[in-house]
Amino acid sequence: MIYEMRRYQCFSGKIGFLHTLMEELAVPVFEKLGMTFVGSWTPEVGDDEHTLLYLLAYEDMGARQRAWDAFYDDPDWVAGRGKYAEMAGGPIVERSSSVFLKAASYSPLK
Secondary structure, three states, X not given: OEEEEEEEEEOOOOHHHHHHHHHHHHHHXXXXXXXXXXXXXXXXXXXXXXXXXXXXXXXXXXXXXXXXXXXXXXXXXXXXXXXXXXXXXXOOXXXXXXXXXXXXXXXXXX
16 A cells, blocks of 8 residues: 655635635545545644645555546546635645655554
8 A cells, every 4th residue: 555645735825725625526536536535634733834734545656646647537626626716716725745655564554
């Protein structure tokens, strides 16, 4: 199993719009496509309050690529994503990054 930790840095004042987009659109599309959404977090202490982190799990990097290809082509995602940017008055995410994680032998998540 491989885990992808995605980090989204939002424009100031737009983190609420990202939470709404994730809850109402992105996570349902993940689930519809069979993507394993492990969880989502916002920093409590020691990081920027405009940040969202979430974790997805895949069998391997090939499965990850197929999942994201399907996600970006999904009609619900294509039709809906602009609605959230419009609600926010423009782009929500200023920058994003991903880290790929492989579980240590002693990790409860494998």
